[in-house]
Amino acid sequence: MDEYYDLIIIGGGPAGLAAGIYGGRACLKTLLLEKGNIGGRVFTTREIVNYPSVEESSGPELMEKMEKHARDFGVEIRKERVKAVDLNTPDKIVRTRKNTYHAKAVIIATGTSERILGVPGEREFTGSGVSYCATCDAAFYQDQDVVVLGSGDQAVEESGFIAKYAKSVTIVVVHDEGILDCNQMSAEQAFKNPKLHFVWNSTIAEVYGGDEVEGVKLKNVQTGEISDMPCQGVFFFVGAVPETEFLEGEVPRGFGGWLETGDDLKTAVCGVYAAGDVRKKYLRQVATAVGDGATAATAAERYITEMDQFNDDVVNSDEPVLVGFWDPNIPGSMDMLASIREHNRNAEHPLRFVELDVSRKRWIAHQYNIHLNEGNKAQAMRMGKDTEVSYV
Numbered sequence: 387m388d389e390y391y392d393l394i395i396i397g398g399g400p401a402g403l404a405a406g407i408y409g410g411r412a413c414l415k416t417l418l419l420e421k422g423n424i425g426g427r428v429f430t431t432r433e434i435v436n437y438p439s440v441e442e443s444s445g446p447e448l449m450e451k452m453e454k455h456a457r458d459f460g461v462e463i464r465k466e467r468v469k470a471v472d473l474n475t476p477d478k479i480v481r482t483r484k485n486t487y488h489a490k491a492v493i494i495a496t497g498t499s500e501r502i503l504g505v506p507g508e509r510e511f512t513g514s515g516v517s518y519c520a521t522c523d524a525a526f527y528q529d530q531d532v533v534v535l536g537s538g539d540q541a542v543e544e545s546g547f548i549a550k551y552a553k554s555v556t557i558v559v560v561h562d563e564g565i566l567d568c569n570q571m572s573a574e575q576a577f578k579n580p581k582l583h584f585v586w587n588s589t590i591a592e593v594y595g596g597d598e599v600e601g602v603k604l605k606n607v608q609t610g611e612i613s614d615m616p617c618q619g620v621f622f623f624v625g626a627v628p629e630t631e632f633l634e635g636e637v638p639r640g641f642g643g644w645l646e647t648g649d650d651l652k653t654a655v656c657g658v659y660a661a662g663d664v665r666k667k668y669l670r671q672v673a674t675a676v677g678d679g680a681t682a683a684t685a686a687e688r689y690i691t692e693m694d695q696f697n698d699d700v701v702n703s704d705e706p707v708l709v710g711f712w713d714p715n716i717p718g719s720m721d722m723l724a725s726i727r728e729h730n731r732n733a734e735h736p737l738r739f740v741e742l743d744v745s746r747k748r749w750i751a752h753q754y755n756i757h758l759n760e761g762n763k764a765q766a767m768r769m770g771k772d773t774e775v776s777y778v
Contacts, residue, residue, distance in 0.1 A: 390488045391417045393686055394480050396468050397495030397629075399426025400672045401662025403452040404679025405493045405686075410459025412687040417487060418456065419480070421467035425449025426497045427663075428672055431513070431522055437672050448672070473636045473658050476693070476753065490657065490693065491686040494637070494645060495679065496629035497663040498670070503535075503624060507593030515599025516620050520544035521671065523619075527552045530618040533602050535590050537561065541623035542568040542576045548621065549581040556583045556615065558590055560607055585615075593620055628664050640666055650685040651678060656749040657693075659686055689749060696750055700740055708737040711756045713744040 393409045395402045398420025409416040423429040423446075431445030440448060457463065466482040473479075473492060480487045500518045502508065508516055517523040524547055532552045534545045537559040549555045557576070559566065563586040566573045576582050591605040591612060601616040628643045638654045640646045644666035651659045661678035663670040700707045708730055712723040723741060730736050744751045 387484070388486045388488060389417075391415045391462075392489060392690055393417070393491050393493065393683070394419065394478065394487055394489040395493045395495055395683075396480065397426065397493075397497055397662065397664070398424045398453075398463065399495060399497045399662055399675060400428055400449070400452060401497070401664075401675035401679040401682075402426075402493070402495035403449070403456050404676040405495060405661055405683040406456035406461040406463075406679075407452070407459055408680050408683035409687065410456060410461040412683070414687060414690065416461045417489070418461055418463045419466050419468055419482065419487075420463065421465070423449075424453045424463065424465075427500075433526065434522075434672065435525070436521070468632055470632060471636050473633075473655050476657070478657060490690045491659070492657065493659045493661055493679075493682045493686060494630070494633065494653070494664055495661045495675075495682075498626040498628050500622065501625040501627055503590075503622065505590050505593060507595075507599075508622065511593050511595060511599050511620070514597065515595060515618060516593060516622065518622055518626070520547045520621060523621075524548040524551050527619045529553045531616065532556070532619040532621065533558060533590070533615060533617045534621045534623060536623035537566040537568060538623065538625075539568045539572060541621075542566060542572045544621065544623060545582055546572075546576060546579060549579055552581065552619070554581055554583060556585060556617070558585050558588050558604060560587065560589055562586060590620070626663075626670075630664060651682040652685060652689075652749075656752050657686070657689055692747060693750070696742075696747075703738075706737050707740055709740045709742060711742050711744050711751055715745060 392414040393416045395405050395418040398418055402418055406416055406418045425445060428445040429449055434443045434445060434448055437448065453463065468480055468482055470481045471479065478489045478492045480492065528551045530552055532548055532555045534541055534555055534557045537557065545555050545557050585604060587608045588604045588606050590602050592603040593599060594601055599618060599620055601614060602620055604613045604615055630639050630643045630645060633639065637645065637658055645653055645660040645664050646666050647653055647660050651661055653660050659682040661682040662675040665678065700709060710723050710726050712719045727739055730739050742750060744756065
């Protein structure tokens with residue numbers, strides 16, 4: 387079954403919901419697709435105390451409010467897993483198991499999944515003593531004993547942050563004594579921190595407890611010896627994985643699969659935007675995700691409006707239209723455009739002339755393979771029912 391929308395948002399976390407709110411408020415026919423719980427990974431967070439103006443909330447409670455807000459603006463939300471996409475044409479296609487959806491623009495807000503090691507108890511205690519975000523959860527372990535697995539920049543630096551709250555932080559490192567994977571400065575600071583302790587040549591073999599974490603079993607990777615370490619919290623910092631596999635061949639991905647965008651959150655594909663944790667970015671929090679969603683939806687709305695106007699005025703025109711592309715950043719571009727305008731005005735059968743600033747309408751220029759440079763200061767395109775491209 388094929389259905390048509392102005393905007394499709396893939397991912398129902400805070401970035402996707404914020405994008406939905408902005409898209410719905412802009413009167414775009416908007417569809418949001420989420421494969422799991424609305425709220426994404428935030429849904430598993432027990433308590434949120436750092437979202438501005440919300441002094442205290444649980445992840446599910448905050449996400450429920452965002453979901454209602456989006457629905458109130460007319461956003462349609464469906465729980466479906468996206469199987470495949472076709473995004474490199476003006477008509478964007480998103481396929482799930484049951485349906486095929488079409489849209490003028492798409493926002494990718496699929497977030498990340500934690501890198502799961504498969505340690506017994508790891509999944510069972512997630513949200514009940516097992517965590518992957520120090521900024522989110524460190525404050526819950528005030529004066530308690532915490533174990534951290536990992537020795538990269540994130541693991542060591544976040545251990546220092548956790549130590550501001552915890553009574554002690556034990557960092558479990560698979561390497562020989564004194565060898566960390568983090569940068570030298572972080573390592574030196576960690577070794578000086580009296581609250582940080584290290585267990586070398588080891589990994590976590592099991593997380594155990596009742597309703598909450600009560601401890602871990604450590605395995606020495608050299609001897610195989612198993613030892614017990616009581617604790618109330620366990621942080622895994624072994625990497626996060628962006629949910630971008632389904633974009634293979636459609637949207638260029640950076641190292642590790644992260645999506646790279648410009649300030650307007652547009653990807654390298656026209657009409658396709660990325661928001662939230664799936665982006666290559668400095669901070670991954672609810673507050674930054676919401677900002678991303680707002681930006682991406684606003685940029686998408688402008689893209690849709692301008693493409694609709696261009697299609698109505700030019701592509702679907704009953705009469706030929708002369709389109710002049712120019713770029714204010716290229717010397718002589720405006721002069722050449724003026725010459726084309728004058729030439730058209732003096733023609734025996736002048737055409738309706740539409741002028742487009744490439745620096746502001748890059749997606750339209752890209753769609754028609756228009757590239758301005760010093761040696762090619764202006765190009766003109768003649769369009770109508772039978773599109774013909776000519777260069778001046």
